[in-house]
Amino acid sequence: MNSENIHSDADQPCSNAPEEGAERPGHFAAMQENLRSPEDRIRMLEQKLVEQAEQLTASNLAVQQNIEALKKSKQRLREREARLNSIFNAASEGIIMIDRKGIVVTANAAVKAILGYAEEELIGGNISLLMAPDHAVKHDRYIQNHIDTGISKIIGSVREVEGLHKGGWTVPLDLSLAKFFIDGEIFFTGLLRDIRQRKLQEKENREHLEELAHVTRLSLMGEMASGIAHEVNQPLTAIVAYTEVCVSLLMSPNPDHVKLAGILAKTNQQALRAGQIIHRMRDFVRSKTTSRTSASINQVVKDCIGLCSTEIKLQNILFCLELAENLPLVYINEVQIEQVLLNLLRNAIDAMHDLPVDRPRRLVLCTQLDDRQHIEITVKDSGPGISDADRAKIMTPFYTTKKNGMGMGLSISRSLVEAHHGTIRFNSQDGNGCTFYVTLPPKELVNEF
Ligand code: ADP
DSSP states (O other), X not given: OOHHHHHHHHTSOOTTOOSTTTSHHHHHHHHHHHHSOHHHHHHHHHHHHHHHHHHHHHHHHHHXXXXXXXXXXXXXXXXXXXXXXXXXXHOSSEEEEEETTOBEEEEOHHHHHHHSOOHHHHTTSBGGGGBOHHHHHHHHHHHHHHHHHOOXXXXXXXXXXXXXXXXXXXXXXXXXXXXXXXXXXXXXXXXXXXXXXXXXXXXXXHHHHHHHHHHHHHHHHHHHHHHHHHHHHHHHHHHHHHHHHHHHHHHSSSOOHHHHHHHHHHHHHHHHXXXXXXXHHHHHHHOOOOOOEEEOHHHHHHHHHHXXXXXXXXXXXXXXXXXXXXXXXXXXXXXXXXXXXXXXXXXXXXXXXXXXXXXOOEEEEEEEEOXXXXXXXXXXXXXXXXOHHHHTTTTSTTOOOSTTOOSOHHHHHHHHHHHTTOEEEEXXXXXXXXXXXXXXXXXXXXXXX
């Protein structure tokens, strides 16, 4: 029987018939085996056993090597985790991880130092526990917005927020957020930096500047005293004239009572005006308060001009006032903003003081809305302007080009304007006049800051 016969036998139909050709070599080998002697078969079996044992030993070795490699990588992971944990807990910034619903997943030791809660008190609870109520609402909205739209207002930026300490008080914080994914689920990591010290420093700086502003006000007052004396003198002169008329009317045989009453009313008005000037002067010198009220910027501008109109006239300055109508109200400390505008007006007047006689002296003061719908006040003069070299210096404290200047006016003005969430800038070309721009937000927007 040759191999082909065997082949055809194997093809006979049978209930367990293998697919064509699938078992033929095995079948053939089995038949060959049957032909071998028992010793041969034992030898072959032993040979097979040796081969299998070798295979098993090799695969056992491979498994052992795999286990070793796994152990090593597990060890490396443990070391890495220990290193990260030590960084996590040694960080002076608080680190908190939350899920998409704001549930705390983990928090480091610094969180306890900053906000009083230990990690175990936070895990599983909502992050809003650590926030002032109004911020908690905003935070939930920001996170949801980010998940819904993918647009990020808070991811990647640092914002100042107020944390809520376990003891019930608020703590100013810098908060930065990052997001990450585990198995497609979004998580957020928040980094909290305690900024109490910085805030304290800022407060001290502000108080220091206020102190300086007070000193400057006093020195400005000295310079303006003559102008104000002139202002007060005008109503006093009018009062003298009116009372003289009243006396002569009363001395006449038939005093005209109606006329008399009219003149007395005018006298009363002038006395009130003199009183207002004195009051304003007193507030200006004494005021250290930072209380704010709603005000019309045009009215504040007019009050300032009243304080330096004499100076403007004396220096033959052509003055132009362009006030936009229907401007929204501002929310300001009037005395401080008056101080800013007076300083700009005084600088403009000083700048034109030494102009040659044939050069026009023009001072333009405008109010208008800028393209952000903030109120903009411009003070423009036709003086010598500011040289390239001076441009970078004039806003810095104690820089002055005046013989009797203090160099504090502009830096104080800037801190006052910025404390009102406004801006101050200037535009000038050497020899070509100078324009200062002050912007202030309208009252309705102040709450947003
Ligand atoms: P001070 O008036 O005491 O010098 P400021 O801080 O108000 O202090 O001004 C600083 C400097 O800025 C001034 O000395 C002057 O050189 C320059 N400066 C300010 N305003 C003008 C202006 N309108 N034109 C030219 N220079 C100006």
